[in-house]
Amino acid sequence: MIDLLLVCGLWSLALTTLLTPNAFRALVFFILLGLLLTLVWIRLDAPDIALAEAALGTGITGVLLLDTLKQQPQHALLCVHRTRIFWAVFSGLSLTLALSWALLQAPAMPIALDQTLTAQLDASGVSHPITAVLLNFRAYDTLLEIGVLLLALFAGQGLHERQHPLEQLSGAQLHNPFLRASLALWLPGMLLLATYLLWAGAHQPGGAFQAGAVLAAAFILMHLCGLALDAQVSQHLLRIGVLVGFVLFLVVASSSMLAGQTLLTYPSAWAGELILLIELALTFSIGLILFSLFTLNHQMRKESA
């Protein structure tokens, strides 16, 4: 019953988001789509994805979209083209067909992966299977993922070449009582939550990506309230912060090759500590990367204005 309601809600919200002419209404409906997706992931017993969706969907995507919307003229109306809807329906249907075909063609699993994972879990250094897969057994994928995030940031900075003269810490926003109160109330909580998610990743759903998203939201909150981080610390420090996750991960990954082992083998005695160290650096870097992507958008807006 509840699943049926959720699916119907997803469909109608997605359609409304696509078809509504009012841009702000579409934005709010899109955020609600993310909220409903979180509920769906919980129903499907995938709390790790639900956490990531909740953090990214409500904390970052919504704010980023709202910030972009503000550079449009007042009461921007989205023109809904018929051809665009046709292509959306067409590509959606073909994706569904391709996926169902792949599902039908799926070969019988030669190795029971879940049993192998449970058997090897003790050797990984953490007790949550998803963290074990992400940071030990399939760490290569995670290494490439953080590389992709860095590439996205570099591409964004390449598009926006000219460096801005740094604004001094204005503090003008702090006169607004709502902003001051929300900064004082939520910033400590967000930092605490990010730390908690990072620490929880070792034995229950959570981990570097979720914690990084919450950290990025905390940075964005500071930025919106007038405490601009890029005016407080130097650009070099920011760059080091952005890179530290990837570099540390790469150093740990390749140092095992000195001992004649393959890439990304942790010494099993310190696996847990190494994973925690990598996750700490990753959280910090992911937070800074997402925040820098947000400020890029912000700066471009100022330039065009």
Place this chain on the structure above:
Amino acid sequence: MIWVYSVTLVLLLGSLLLGLIRIWRGPRLADRLLGAQLLGTTGVAVLLILAEWQLQPAARDTALVLAMLAMMLAVALVAGRHKSRSS
């Protein structure tokens, strides 16, 4: 005990629907924004119910994240308003 969860869920879904109507009709930005905030709070409640129902403690963490971040939208809107008014 299950029926308590079901009844609560139905009530919460009603609240979701009311919020949706408010967001649809507007008419001002603030109305839509408050509707979205109401839905965020309702989402937290639904997640907490699901955590009990499905014996999924991680849903509580998700509810915590949602409760922490749902106000970001309001902050973004107010910050933009304030800046444009002062400049």
